[in-house]
Amino acid sequence: xxxxxxxxxxxxxxxxxxxxxxxxxxxxxxxxxxxxxxxxxxxxxxxxxxxxxxxxxxxxxxxxxxxxxxxxxxxxxxxxxxxxxxxxxxxxxxxxxxxxxxxxxxxxxxxxxxxxxxxxxxxxxxxxxxxxxxxxxxxxxxxxxxxxxxxxxxxxxxxxxxxxxxxxxxxxxxxxxxxxxxxxxxxxxxxxxxxxxxxxxxxxxxxxxxxxxxxxxxxxxxxxxxxxxxxxxxxxxxxxxxxxxxxxxxxxxxxxxxxxxxxxxxxxxxxxxxxxxxxxxxxxxxxxxxxxxxxxxxxxxxxxxxxxxxxxxxxxxxxxxxxxxxxxxxxxxxxxxxxxxxxxxxxxxxxxxxxxxxxxxxxxxxxxxxxxxxxxxxxxxxxxxxxxxxxxxxxxxxxxxxxxxxxxxxxxxxxxxxxxxxxxxxxxxxxxxxxxxxxxxxxxxxxxxxxxxxxxxxx
Ligand SMILES: [Zn+2]
Numbered sequence: 001x002x003x004x005x006x007x008x009x010x011x012x013x014x015x016x017x018x019x020x021x022x023x024x025x026x027x028x029x030x031x032x033x034x035x036x037x038x039x040x041x042x043x044x045x046x047x048x049x050x051x052x053x054x055x056x057x058x059x060x061x062x063x064x065x066x067x068x069x070x071x072x073x074x075x076x077x078x079x080x081x082x083x084x085x086x087x088x089x090x091x092x093x094x095x096x097x098x099x100x101x102x103x104x105x106x107x108x109x110x111x112x113x114x115x116x117x118x119x120x121x122x123x124x125x126x127x128x129x130x131x132x133x134x135x136x137x138x139x140x141x142x143x144x145x146x147x148x149x150x151x152x153x154x155x156x157x158x159x160x161x162x163x164x165x166x167x168x169x170x171x172x173x174x175x176x177x178x179x180x181x182x183x184x185x186x187x188x189x190x191x192x193x194x195x196x197x198x199x200x201x202x203x204x205x206x207x208x209x210x211x212x213x214x215x216x217x218x219x220x221x222x223x224x225x226x227x228x229x230x231x232x233x234x235x236x237x238x239x240x241x242x243x244x245x246x247x248x249x250x251x252x253x254x255x256x257x258x259x260x261x262x263x264x265x266x267x268x269x270x271x272x273x274x275x276x277x278x279x280x281x282x283x284x285x286x287x288x289x290x291x292x293x294x295x296x297x298x299x300x301x302x303x304x305x306x307x308x309x310x311x312x313x314x315x316x317x318x319x320x321x322x323x324x325x326x327x328x329x330x331x332x333x334x335x336x337x338x339x340x341x342x343x344x345x346x347x348x349x350x351x352x353x354x355x356x357x358x359x360x361x362x363x364x365x366x367x368x369x370x371x372x373x374x375x376x377x378x379x380x381x382x383x384x385x386x387x388x389x390x391x392x393x394x395x396x397x398x399x400x401x402x403x404x405x406x407x408x409x410x411x412x413x414x415x416x417x418x419x420x421x422x423x424x425x426x427x428x429x430x431x432x433x434x435x436x437x438x439x440x441x442x443x444x445x446x447x448x449x450x451x452x453x454x455x456x457x458x459x
Pocket of ligand 1: 076078108324326
């Protein structure tokens with residue numbers, strides 16, 4: 001009963017636990033170990049020795065040797081609901097996420113109609129998501145050239161930050177910011193110490209790159225050169241530094257930008273960076289011509305570029321990994337890379353895809369958890385609630401068989417449109433079940449009724 005006493009000191013009453021989840025491999029912030037995790041009212045109350053006595057009346061779920069991970073937090077998802085629900089919607093997106101071990105997603109402000117650029121629009125989106133969310137859902141706001149006065153009200157209404165494009169976004173209702181407008185919006189956002197998240201490609205470099213069009217991947221790659229990213233990131237660093245503002249680089253693909261980012265971080269610029277499973281696991285060399293399910297912006301680059309992204313994850317220059325799940329209907333994925341919709345569907349597969357490549361490169365699941373759960377929770381200020389198996393956090397779990405493999409069959413995915421760049425790949429890591437606040441929400445392809453909540457930025 002020594003454990004009970006020490007836990008009581010921290011104000012946690014283990015004896016109240018209604019659930020104990022047990023595994024020989026629990027990934028905690030202190031490492032992976034055999035443990036029993038007690039849960040009360042949807043929260044973790046303690047991480048106890050594996051074989052210790054159970055609190056009286058608690059139900060035991062023993063996962064044996066399957067690994068217990070904190071549920072993943074994916075801060076970059078385009079749900080497109082309402083308005084383009086034929087591309088994806090909250091029902092299908094959150095089921096796909098749950099099936100892939102993700103328990104929290106933050107929805108991007110564009111590709112839905114309306115975009116999340118006013119408080120009214122946010123309310124519309126929240127109302128649509130509320131009844132369909134199988135996992136917890138939060139929202140980013142959008143920073144447009146003409147909505148600066150909406151930013152503070154959106155911040156007060158609970159968005160996690162603001163997305164801006166520095167080059168055309170792909171949809172007319174979400175125009176990009178030029179360097180002057182970027183400074184204007186960021187000044188406003190810095191005024192309440194908010195976060196600006198940026199699609200960083202420089203439109204001048206895109207305009208002067210060769211625009212061949214057609215089905216050849218090499219031509220598409222040449223049309224979105226690395227220096228378009230590098231130049232935009234350099235400009236962003238400059239303005240963030242001047243305004244002492246918090247900025248985040250979305251979906252980094254160009255490894256040439258890494259020295260710039262590392263130098264800015266060393267100098268104390270408030271900048272964080274994400275990359276995506278497709279940049280880490282797919283290479284330009286293997287994209288078949290005409291295969292626009294591989295099209296995204298910035299593009300998937302060469303194998304040598306990918307090696308440097310992995311190195312940057314290992315040394316912390318890149319902070320986190322998110323899906324940038326951005327589907328469309330299959331008919332928009334035409335064989336011409338210039339006109340095809342740009343976006344990769346990976347929500348259900350992101351954990352397995354990243355884990356498959358991570359293990360090959362000698363990384364552990366602790367690293368994957370840090371990149372896909374702990375650091376993403378920190379990015380959006382949810383780290384008191386999500387992102388780790390530790391007392392006080394929500395009892396959100398993924399139960400993973402890390403050595404089991406499966407071959408990706410698009411028809412078996414929960415995404416609304418079963419088009420994916422991962423089709424036919426054999427991946428390691430099968431999610432056996434996913435838990436949200438102590439309740440199992442999916443196991444073996446069987447889902448419960450939606451139990452997700454709408455999240456707002458903690459104050
Ligand atoms: Zn995106």
